[in-house]
Amino acid sequence: MSILSTFSRKAPNRVFVSVILGALAGVCYSALIPLVLSSISPADPNFAAQNDNIESVLSFDVMNYKLAALYLVACLAILLMRSASEIILVRVASEVARELRVKFYRQIANAPLASIEKIGSAKFIAAINIDVPRIVTGGRALPVLLVNGITLIGMLGFLLYLNADVFKLVMVAIFVGAVCYQLPMMLGSRIFQRSREAEDKLQESIKGLLFGVKELKLDSNKRGMYFKKALLGREEAILGHEKKAQTIVRATMSFGDLISFFVIGGVGFIFVNYYAITPEELIGVVMALLYVTAPIALLLGAIPAIAVASISYRKLNRLIEEIPHEDINPGLVELNDWQSLTFNQVEFRYPSDTEEPGFHIGPLDFEINKGEITFIVGGNGSGKSTLSKLLTLHYMPQAGNISFGENEVNAASVTSHRQNIGAIYTDYFLFDELLMDFTGEVTAKANEYLRMLHLDKKVKIENGAFTTLSLSDGQRKRLALLVALLEEKQFYLFDEWAADQDPEFKEIFYNKILPDMRAQGKAIVVISHDDRYFPIADKILVMEQGRLVKTPSQVQLPEQETAIA
Incomplete structure (x- = not known):
């Protein structure tokens, strides 16, 4: 079961409304560039010439005021719908976090004592303090994926409308970029997984420090060895994993951010030499590609949070499955007096x-x-x-x-x-x-x-x-x-x-x-x-x-x- 399905089970109607609002916000986002291009295009037959279409609004001279009004309405709609989409899902995320914690509490309370002792308290504490917050963080990134994903789709549609050959070039670039992006991200996710496993061991070491502090104070050598092996050693392991994973992820994200600019360079310096493209189309293509840079960056930025959340989600579910339920009647029955x-x-x-x-x-x-x-x-x-x-x-x-x-x-x-x-x-x-x-x-x-x-x-x-x-x-x-x-x-x-x-x-x-x-x-x-x-x-x-x-x-x-x- 995915994170999104967990959110949907909790509040299906609200998640549906959030998805719809996010999608509409993405559509409005993708419409902004065409509106701007329509405003500055002197040959657009759908609108009057610039000099004949100027109105004074609040002491400002506004050209193409109908388009300007539509542009303003689109911006306000984006603000309202995107905010509503994110707020709804953030609130659902908070409720999901509470539900996960309460489920975890009940699972522990209803488990046989021998099983709790065998698993150990460190795993339970790590799950509540590490995994649940990461799952919620991943859930809160879903609106970002939704809004910017719809925006990207809309802008790709606009590119197809402008020039089919450029659209093909962009799709090839996206495919190559996705492959080049996904491979290191998979490696980064595996390293994050190892880091998460090391955190369980670190929790045990912290528990030893707290409950064994009296013994450690009595022997400097023992304290030094404990710090070196149990605490600092595991901290170094986690640090090493985090550095490797973050290095791979951030370098990959930076590469992803530049995909649009590689395409812009290819269109501006190479593509125009082989394919016919008008100056108006070139302006539209460049603006559209510049515009999609931000959605792509936000999409790529959300992926690591969701990847880490997925790791924690699987980890939490495995732990919950590991905790057996005590097969007893939780209710009370009448008992005879006993001696x-x-x-x-x-x-x-x-x-x-x-x-x-x-x-x-x-x-x-x-x-x-x-x-x-x-x-x-x-x-x-x-x-x-x-x-x-x-x-x-x-x-x-x-x-x-x-x-x-x-x-x-x-x-x-x-x-x-x-x-x-x-x-x-x-x-x-x-x-x-x-x-x-x-x-x-x-x-x-x-x-x-x-x-x-x-x-x-x-x-x-x-x-x-x-x-x-x-x-x-x-x-x-x-x-x-x-x-x-x-x-x-x-x-x-x-x-x-x-x-x-x-x-x-x-x-x-x-x-x-x-x-x-x-x-x-x-x-x-x-x-x-x-x-x-x-x-x-x-x-x-x-x-x-x-x-x-x-x-x-x-x-x-x-x-x-x-x-x-």
Whole structure:
């Protein structure tokens, strides 16, 4: 599907009107030279002699005032129709840009988490920040192509009327020029394509700079190598591609600009020696060829923008096609009350692009009960993070099943189950707004939590939004905890929440907040290495190499027997 067809689908009537107005503007453009020639031609039988056709208009003596009036009307018509054509299409372009972005947002939001993680955020950001603006720029060049294309056709028709032999010469010149123009432009487009591919890699490097700045500051050699290989190397690659492509494109455009002058020279110095052409025809031919120079230049100038837009359009569509849609029911269904979350022979394996199989966890069998605190422990790479995403239904099991009481999790019900889950992951994101109905009761709870978490002196909540997020890592995580508590979910997962907290807030979290949530009948899962707080757990799940490695009878914790799976 082309860019024009995308615009047409968005607003077919407006695009049609824009095309018609652009075409009419082009026709009027092509009529200007014949009107001027008619005015200065002393032998034109359709108009009176110059001395007999002079009128005073606004204190000016106007020769051939009827033609002058027609000329003025044509100019005003061009102004109105061309402006209207471009304005209409520019507005449609803005709407198309918004539609593309919104489609992209929804595609990301409705994609499986595993697919989003595999593709990577850099490609998404590059598509929104680079490809969409380029597509809109290409779309805005369409009126230029339309108006000047019609103008060129009209002037070629006028040349055919003046002298058929000159018309043939011009058509041969256009054909040769088009071939000579298109070949380097194709090469330039391929180089632009390579530049666009390099920009995706650069986005990854920029992401590394932003999120790895602490590590880079600790090691000058590492920082230097990162700049040389990841940042400057890719910047140089993009710069090289852009220079080559722009050099080819601009040189080709300059050649295209001179095609008309080559033809004028050929007519004035060579053609007249072999073909009969009157002085009046020669004047008309030269004026027409001079006149088409501007439309040709504008046409050639619009082609690179449209070529780059086409590259971005294909790139964006490929990325959209690469993002699968999560095959689930987006609506909500009624669920029965539940008391336990059950994993029955659950397995999950990450997809792999190599011959080596992706990381696998399972089969897993356990229960998480309401009114209980369950700890998940294990070493790095044991599968805790993968299990956390299965618990919160971001990953769906590839074998076995998950159920909340009598409600089995499936494609029809997963959206409804997710509404009951709250989570803070190690890579959590803190929104600057509280995305909930902010009633007086919620305000009172929020202020209470701010005081409990010692944040009331740092941040306020005004109009449902935080006054600042410029906080330390620990403070931001406490703010994320506040948001999670306000959401009042039935099941909560905390992934190493207390890892970067001061002892004071660890005590608050483990010995006050979690017991209070348990007393409210919440089901709570905590991924933690804080073994000193294991006694508060009702159950501990031990992960190792993707499996649960202990059984309830094998481990005793102080003060109570726990189910250690």
